[in-house]
Amino acid sequence: MNIPRSPRRTVAPALLTATALLALTACGTSEADSGSGAGKTVEIRIPDPGNSGVLALGKKDGSLDRALAKVGAEVRWTGSAGPFAPAAQAMNADQLDIATGSITSGITSLAQRPGFKFFTATDPDAAGEGILVKNGSGITSIKDLVGKRVAVNQGGTGEYLLLKALAKAGVPADEVERVHLRPDQTAAVFNAGKVDAWAVWATYAVAEIGSGRAHFVADGAAIGSDNYSLNAVRTEFAEQHPEIVKALYRYLHDASAEEKRDPAAYLNVFTDVGPTAVTGRAKEVQTRFTRRGGTVDPIGPEDVERFEAVADFYAEQKVTEDKVDVAAHLLDIEKLK
Secondary structure, three states, X not given: OOOOOOOOOOOOOOOOOOOOOOXXXXXXXXXXXXXXXXXXXXXXXXXXXXXXXXXXXXXXXXXXXXXXXXXXXXXXXXXXXOOHHHHHHHHHXXXXXXXXXXXXXXXXXXXXXXXXXXXXEEOOOOOOOEEEEEOOOXXXXXXXXXXXXEEEOOOOHHHHHHHHHHHHHXXXXXXXXXXXXXXXXXXXXXXXXXXXXXXXXXXXXXXXXXXXXXXXXXXXXXXXXXXXXEEEEEHHHHHHOHHHHHHHHHHHHHHHHHHHHOHHHHOOOOOOOXXXXXXXXXXXXXXXXXXXXXXXXXXXXXXXXXXXXXXXXXXHOOOOOOOOOHHHHEOOOOOOO
């Protein structure tokens, strides 16, 4: 089967999930695992996507259900989208079948005896991730972070971005204090001035930049980020239902390409008011990032090389004890049987 693949040299991951606290709930076993017999509809458990992104629109307009129905599957939305580390734990515990994360958080999760594999890649976000500072902070370069406190999510995208930026600027990592915080807790700390900068990605950066009070002192392009966005599938589910994984890939690929063409259609899917809505200048920022973004594609050889480079970097920086074998936990969606 020939599965569509778009050019890979676009940047920035498609917005697949909205900002939300992870609230994964323990779920009953799906019919896929219960041995209930052929002809039964297979449930695929995916974190609820919230108010924006291709999964949100697919949930609202029924297009995702229709795509999966063709291969005898249906979605059970479970919990809500959030950081990858707890989602990985949920897949390991057979409470979740699909999750979205970054290669950086993926590597640290792979070091914990994973029960999942990655099956798609979206190119690093050159525009929407970076080192965020307040306007007027006096920080005009990465070297100005010496002696400063920078908020990062430990072992994930934030820590990677900061370490990568420091290494490129020739600044020893121990000359900058890393403050380990959960991403959903960091905005208040950053805005209260308790940290001097925040290594962050679009999910959280859009609101800060949109407020007009903050900007990137270095974005993903300046840092040279290899921080891909990935989709993971529970290993047993992929082995039992490869046709469903393929169908989900095709849906995500096509929808992410459409999202690039018309970003506004994928924002504020269920409501345009309240804490999950993207409004005003923030909406303009998100739209710009998405237009410059990539699409959900199969994992190719060039991607694997860059994944391995991140794994090497994490081992060198002592984020992981040893180099993680990323290649052992990848699926070639075009060859999946």
